Amino acid sequence: MERIYLYDTTLRDGAQREGISFSVEDKLRVAHKLDDLGVAFIEGGWPGANPKDDLFFERLRGESFKHSAVAAFCSTRRPGLRAEADEGLKKVLAAGTEWVTTFGKCWDLHVHAGLRTSLEENLAMIEETVAFLRFSGRRVIFDCEHWFDGFAKNPDYALASLQAAARAGAEWLVLCDTNGGMLPKQIRESVGAVRAFCEAQDLAAGLGIHTHNDSETAVANALAAVELGARMVHGTINGYGERCGNANLCALLPNLQLKMGYELVSPDQLGCLTEVAHFVSEVANLAPNDHAAYVGASAFAHKGGIHVSAVQRNPQTYEHIVPESVGNRRRILVSDQAGLSNILHKLADLGFRFERHDPAVAHILQQIKQLEAEGYQFEAAEASFELLVRECLKVREPFFTLEGLYTACQTFPDQSVRSEATVRVRVGRALQHTAADGNGPVSALDAALRKALVGFYPQVASMHLVDYKVRILEGNLGTSALTRVLVESSDGTGRWTTIGVSPNIIEASCRAVIEGLEYGLSRGRR
Structure with missing residues (x-):
């Protein structure tokens, strides 16, 4: 040819x-x-x-x-x-x-x-x-x-x-x-x-x-x-x-x-295609298209329970090529449309092995569907999903507890804005009371939390926010609507996304930021 x-x-x-x-x-x-x-x-x-x-x-x-x-x-x-x-x-x-x-x-x-x-x-x-x-x-x-x-x-x-x-x-x-x-x-x-x-x-x-x-x-x-x-x-x-x-x-x-x-x-070069696509998007400073054919994060993502069950029996049922041939991978999503097959697959990815009839699996699925009905979206926040699983299985490690939060924004005559956050964080028996400035309330909150924790967990110094997304749910309710916040964090070697939902944008952001820090600590511990 x-x-x-x-x-x-x-x-x-x-x-x-x-x-x-x-x-x-x-x-x-x-x-x-x-x-x-x-x-x-x-x-x-x-x-x-x-x-x-x-x-x-x-x-x-x-x-x-x-x-x-x-x-x-x-x-x-x-x-x-x-x-x-x-x-x-x-x-x-x-x-x-x-x-x-x-x-x-x-x-x-x-x-x-x-x-x-x-x-x-x-x-x-x-x-x-x-x-x-x-x-x-x-x-x-x-x-x-x-x-x-x-x-x-x-x-x-x-x-x-x-x-x-x-x-x-x-x-x-x-x-x-x-x-x-x-x-x-x-x-x-x-x-x-x-x-x-x-x-x-x-x-x-x-x-x-x-x-x-x-x-x-x-x-x-x-x-x-x-x-x-x-x-x-x-x-x-x-x-x-x-x-x-x-x-x-x-x-x-x-x-x-x-x-x-x-x-x-060569086949090996073709296997680098997804990496090249993401590399160029990073250099161009553009978010990768998750739904791009072959190289998108969603190109081989399966959400419906029936699809997941079929793919696990034979990937050809819903995949037109082997994902690894272009350097991509199969992803099983968790959502309100998930079935037991989705949950079992994700649990296996996390190192937990359960049979289909185990009550723990049904409990996790029930929790996911309930939270997604309240506005959560775990398919976009797999770190929060893992923390939820560990909570349901009673193996979630309590690194710290937030006992108080105060945020303030002040506008000055020159139109500049100063944001400050004060937090009370308990680590074991120790109580830390710290404050920090930021270019907005969420930035200040993140800085105050890391300032309070770095003395106990030095690895927090390498963690930082990479992306912050806000979506208003049920917009017809105006300022009373639920707010969904997705926070992407990194420690320089990996990235993970966490989620928070609340009618109060600061509270939703706080939940997502706290889970981002907690997941980063648990990731480092594992």
Whole structure:
């Protein structure tokens, strides 16, 4: 079977997503992670477009990659200017990469409205740019911008743009659904026509596909193009990109390898996919999409009791692949929809072995359903679930007790706000009475609790809040509504989430923060 080449454009196209701003160091870290994954091509950025990309390519000279070729990105020469005189192309050559990806207009609308030049001049721009890059010792990938829209409106001109690039020496012709508006049927028809044209004209360049997700069909469109002969597939990790994003390589890679039989990376590399997806989201400072296919935390999560029972007998009943093949894992959730199978599975994860008929299991299930009816949500707070189980089994360790809490917020004439929390905490027979400031009442509460406990439990010094989420339940009740607080904590080696529910947001936050500290202490003890 022919090889499929993955081309990652996270560092250029993906960085155009709203809210992402990679530093040079970020880009280097991501590039090495993509190399470890086995991606064939990494698009590093556009030399000359900004100082950050210039520095990235400068730093790249001191880096080595085992599996990936890094490509520089650029446009064709400007209208009315010789390629060798174009400053943009000079900067691309100065980047020193073996591969250069250059894009040109393939839709006559963009030639007239965007470039404001003639159709003939645009074809000359394409051919002369590719020829100049080839003469300068570079291997060239030609991105056929707005290909599918252009082919739909003026197929002869769109095909002529391909011919111009191939005639000048481009090794790849990548068909771009730049607006992201195509559907798989349109992709198949266009790619089939291009393949027939290339064979008839004896064009040696390989075909590629670059899709955007504005119609939520980017992955499906890319797979359709592969079925019709595309052998280079462009995309980004987690589907990051401008507007609605690009084709998601975290779905494309396993679909191509596990479902369509192409071997793009080794099984061990594919097993790192979830780790890479989460790594890039961390570097981008974006929360991972828990519901992402293959790599999301919920991709192999089972909640309904019937589902859990079936999966335990045969995972194929509700799982389309083995989770570990992409580095993910099966998760059994606990909720008001849980059955005995869910509880038994979770108890086994915690090291407790019970038979289905054991009264302790029924008691735990009853407690969960009662608390979830009151607003708790244990599927999102597994640390609180574990503490609840230990409470029901009478093995919950009492590290400390909160005997009093006072919080205050004061506003000053300069509009600044000062928050303070005072706590009384009992550890064994000792009573600690401490106070602390924070940038809000919850921050002050957390600081005061840790200040009171650190003398008894030094490991508390390494614990800190990572995330804090608030949801108002039964919003029609206004200020009398229940508040659900989820707190994510970390000790530097792991993360865990706890929950608190109360009509009072401070009380709900206090419960979640206290359980976060208690779980961290019990985790360290175990």
